[in-house]
Amino acid sequence: MSASIKAVDPRTGEAGPEYVEATPVDVDAAVGAAAAAAVDPGLADPRARAAMLRRAAVRLRAREDELVALCESETGLPPARLHGELARTTGQLEAFAGVVEAGEHLDAILDSADPSAVPPRPDLRRSVVPIGPVAVFGASNFPLAFSTAGGDTASALAAGCPVVVKGHPAHPGTGALVAEELSAAVADAGVPVGTFAHLPSGGFAVGEALVDHPAIRAVAFTGSGRGGRALMDRAAARPEPIPVFAEMGSVNPVVVTEAALDARSAAIVAALTRAVADFGGQLCTKPGLVLVPASAAGDAFADALTEALAARAPEVLLSEAILGGLRGGLRALDDEPSVVRLTKPDGDGHPGFRARPAVYRADAADLGRVVPLAEEHFGPAVILLTYTSLGEAAAALERAGGQLTATVHAEPADHAALYALVEAATRVAGRIVFDGVPTGVAVRWATHHGGPYPASSDGAHTSVGMTALRRFLRPVVYQDAPPSLLPPALRDGNPLGIWRRVDGEMTRD
Numbered sequence: 001m002s003a004s005i006k007a008v009d010p011r012t013g014e015a016g017p018e019y020v021e022a023t024p025v026d027v028d029a030a031v032g033a034a035a036a037a038a039v040d041p042g043l044a045d046p047r048a049r050a051a052m053l054r055r056a057a058v059r060l061r062a063r064e065d066e067l068v069a070l071c072e073s074e075t076g077l078p079p080a081r082l083h084g085e086l087a088r089t090t091g092q093l094e095a096f097a098g099v100v101e102a103g104e105h106l107d108a109i110l111d112s113a114d115p116s117a118v119p120p121r122p123d124l125r126r127s128v129v130p131i132g133p134v135a136v137f138g139a140s141n142f143p144l145a146f147s148t149a150g151g152d153t154a155s156a157l158a159a160g161c162p163v164v165v166k167g168h169p170a171h172p173g174t175g176a177l178v179a180e181e182l183s184a185a186v187a188d189a190g191v192p193v194g195t196f197a198h199l200p201s202g203g204f205a206v207g208e209a210l211v212d213h214p215a216i217r218a219v220a221f222t223g224s225g226r227g228g229r230a231l232m233d234r235a236a237a238r239p240e241p242i243p244v245f246a247e248m249g250s251v252n253p254v255v256v257t258e259a260a261l262d263a264r265s266a267a268i269v270a271a272l273t274r275a276v277a278d279f280g281g282q283l284c285t286k287p288g289l290v291l292v293p294a295s296a297a298g299d300a301f302a303d304a305l306t307e308a309l310a311a312r313a314p315e316v317l318l319s320e321a322i323l324g325g326l327r328g329g330l331r332a333l334d335d336e337p338s339v340v341r342l343t344k345p346d347g348d349g350h351p352g353f354r355a356r357p358a359v360y361r362a363d364a365a366d367l368g369r370v371v372p373l374a375e376e377h378f379g380p381a382v383i384l385l386t387y388t389s390l391g392e393a394a395a396a397l398e399r400a401g402g403q404l405t406a407t408v409h410a411e412p413a414d415h416a417a418l419y420a421l422v423e424a425a426t427r428v429a430g431r432i433v434f435d436g437v438p439t440g441v442a443v444r445w446a447t448h449h450g451g452p453y454p455a456s457s458d459g460a461h462t463s464v465g466m467t468a469l470r471r472f473l474r475p476v477v478y479q480d481a482p483p484s485l486l487p488p489a490l491r492d493g494n495p496l497g498i499w500r501r502v503d504g505e506m507t508r509d
Contacts, residue, residue, distance in 0.1 A: 005172045005202045010076040010353040011316050019172040022199035027164075027209040033194025034133035034162035035215040040192040043160055046100045052189035053097035053157060056149060057090035059181035067177055071143050074171040076316035076352070081279060082144065089144045092151055092443045096158035099466055103498035105159065105473065108489040110502045113480070122480050125490040128473035130160035132217035135210040137231070138168040138175060139222035140318050141282040147171070148178040148198055151443070151464055152220035152245075159472035161217070162195045166210055169202035170319045176200065211235050211242075218472060221246040222284070222463065225376070225454050232457055245471045246457040247450060249376050250403040250429075251288035252438045255393050255421060259411035260435075261297040268409055269301065272382070273308040275437040277357045280315040281380035282322065285405050285438040288376060291364055291393050294386045302384050306342040306359045314346075314354035315380045323353040326379035332372040333360050333383070339370065342384075355379055364392055368399035390417055394424040402452030402459065403429040405438035428452060430459060 002023065007016035037043050060067065068082045075082075099105055106127050113123035134156040138147035145151065148165050156163045167175035179198030186195050199206055211219055211234045219235055221228050221244060228246035235244045256268060275287050290305070292298040317323045333339050342359040357380035364387040367373050373383060387393040397406060406425035410418055425432050430451035441449050447465030450456040456463070461471045478486055488495050499506055 003202075005169045005200055007074050007171070007173050008319070009073050010318055011351065013320070013352045016073060017173060019176060019200050021203075022201050022206050024205055024209040026199055027206055027213060030164045030194075030197035030199060031133060031210070031213045031215045034164055034197065035194070037162040037192035037194035038130065038132045042191045043162065043195055046103070048189050048191050049158060049160060050097040050100045052185050052191050052195070053093045053100070053154065055188045056182050056185035057093040059185055060086065060090050060149065060178065063177065063181065067174065070177060071171060071174040074174055075143050075318055077143070077279060085142060085144045088443060089149055092145070093149065093154050095443060095466060096154045096469065099469065100158050103489060103496050104466075105469055106489045106498060107475070108498060108500040110490060110500060112503050124477055124479055125481065125486060126475055126477045127487060127489045129476050131472050131474050133162045133164060133215055134472055135216045135219045136163055136165045137207065137219070137221040137223065138165060140168050140170040140322070141279075141284070142222075143168070143171040143174050144178070146222045148175045149182050151468055152222070153182075153196075155469040156220065156472045157195070159469040161472045162192075164197045164199065164210060164216070166207050167198055167200040169200070172200050207231075208234065212238065214240065216242065218242055219244040219246075220463070220471070224248060224378070228457060229454075243471075244457050245461055245463065247284065247404070247463045248454055248456060249284040249378065250405070250451065250455040251374065251376050251400060252285050252403055252405045252407070253289040253291060253397055253400050254287045254407040254409065254438075255291045255397070256293075256301070256409040257390070257411065257414045258293045258295060258297055259414050260409040261293070261301050263411050265297065265301050265304065269304045269308055271437050272305060273312075275439045276382045277309060277312050277315055277380040278439070280317045280355070281357070282318055282378060283439050285441060287382060287407065287438055289367075289373070289383050289385055289400065291385045291387050291396060294388050298386060302342065302361060305382075305384070309357035309359055309380070309382070310343050312357050312380070314350045314356050317353045317355060317379055320353050322378060323355060326355055326377060326381065329372065329375060329377040330358055330381060332375075333377075336362075336370050336372060338362055338366050339373070339383075357381065359384065361386065364396040367396045374400055390421050394421040397421070397424040397428055400428060402455040404449065404451045404455045405429055405431045405433055407433040407436065407438050409435055430455065430462075
């Protein structure tokens with residue numbers, strides 16, 4: 001008898017419908033179909049892939065109200081947030097379709113032969129090919145944009161890779177509904193049926209079987225550092241290791257200068273209050289560390305931010321497991337003598353899975369020595385670190401380790417003194433934000449959502465934006481190939497009409 005997953009409303013803790021859980025046998029069938037789809041000419045056709053992505057967007061929009069209502073009941077996220085997240089999900093599906101149609105991912109490079117050179121140079125033509133079936137692990141905190149039809153799935157499909165999704169147990173009904181429409185889009189576009197599969201799972205067996213399957217060529221994951229590292233280790237232990245593209249969150253340090261506090265302390269407090277607590281602080285780019293000057297202005301800022309966060313109602317967390325993880329992390333902070341809690345301890349008695357925002361304070365010099373200061377506390381919690389100089393703040397950034405983002409609030413008068421700080425931020429983070437908040441990640445060509453380990457498994461790649469599909473492509477060079485055997489992107493005359501680098505120059509000729 002198959003096991004089942006129960007949907008739970010985190011606002012109340014009440015169980016909802018049950019969904020049948022996949023098994024390792026289902027994994028083998030889904031990956032087998034994906035392996036067959038990977039070599040099917042139907043999936044190689046860029047027009048068919050673009051049509052599939054566009055049809056998926058249309059189908060998801062057509063069920064928007066139903067999808068948002070179901071997702072709200074499983075995540076406790078407000079409808080306005082979910083409508084916005086669905087728009088992001090469908091928008092990135094269509095954006096990747098545009099990339100495929102324009103051939104902008106093909107990276108075509110042609111270097112002409114030169115028999116007179118010493119030694120003679122051959123004709124070299126380089127492009128990219130899909131790596132094969134990809135296992136995608138859905139995220140809990142973005143049930144649409146980073147889950148079943150989210151950015152990992154969209155970019156892998158755009159690259160021409162079949163996708164097998166391990167559905168997240170925190171929103172099983174949402175995943176099933178999205179998978180239904182994505183599977184229908186596969187059928188509408190006429191691409192092979194094994195192009196997409198969705199496997200609901202609440203335990204480890206399905207995920208482990210996916211990573212172990214010899215036909216899986218890469219893993220994409222968004223989630224905790226512990227979960228990402230477990231996948232990395234398992235994928236590396238295979239007889240044929242495969243890459244894991246894991247986005248594992250970070251503490252996203254924010255540095256605020258004395259001049260910035262003098263100019264706009266209230267505005268910074270308001271922005272950070274929202275960034276720390278909105279949606280339960282369950283964003284991978286939530287600022288978890290805020291570095292403030294050791295001064296009267298810094299003390300006033302700390303008081304104001306503490307007051308603003310303490311005034312918030314208890315925030316709904318996505319699951320009981322996330323609530324338990326947050327409480328455990330805060331207990332570790334409470335046990336540190338050098339760390340001071342500025343908000344009152346949260347009590348029990350809240351309905352569902354809820355937590356009041358928590359604010360702590362410590363010295364920047366302790367970062368790296370006091371372990372819990374550098375750990376991600378996933379939820380509405382923030383640590384204020386007091387620094388005595390910009391040099392000390394820069395050193396603290398480096399000790400914080402790999403981050404998705406680092407933020408600097410400063411005034412023009414600070415800029416001449418900020419070089420070392422910005423250089424430190426560049427060494428540890430994938431995105432440097434000035435005078436803003438790190439929450440909110442645009443789906444653009446220039447986006448980089450990744451960073452040095454442990455923020456992500458491979459800081460050279462992004463999980464958001466148009467270049468995300470590069471994770472699922474590998475280069476192939478054709479040397480002195482007969483013209484009739486070249487892929488269209490590399491043929492003389494440029495039949496696709498795409499931009500190519502020919503003998504070092506970008507051209508469409």
